[in-house]
Amino acid sequence: MAEKKDVAMNTFPVVTDAAYIYAEAGDGSQVKIKKSDLYKKAGLFRIERTFTGGEQVEIPFKGGLVIVQNGSFTHSKSLAIVNGGNSGDVIIPDGYINYFSEVENRICIFNTGENTNYIVKNGYSSNMNVYLLFLGI
Secondary structure (H helix, E strand, O other), rough: OOOOOOOOOOHOOOOOOEEEEEEOOOOOOOEEHHHHHHHOOOOEEEEEEOOOOEEEOOOOOEEEEEEEEEEOOOOEEEEEEEEEEOOOEEEEOOOOOOEEOOOOOOOOEOOOOOOOOEEEEEEEOOOOOEEEEEEOO
């Protein structure tokens, strides 16, 4: 049987992205966690990808701060504070983004009522590049 070798973490290669993060648990053992799980634990959710027409993704939070951009049309970002009851305050509006309801020809951020997670939806019939950062509270 092959003998396991400990690899010093300071010898790991430096990269700009990874699927997993390696760390040390409270008992000193080495562990790995998915980057997406670590983000969620920290209250973060991030999307940087192309949505097909009508596609939607659930955001794993019921409220927080959201920054969103329709990268297919603009470099401008929209900023809003969203609450659990599908309400909130749009601080920086953008004509390509719609909050609190589904409409055609917009990237929509909404939920379906009390105690439900938010959804980001491509309201266009064509593919759209969506960039979103959600700080869940």
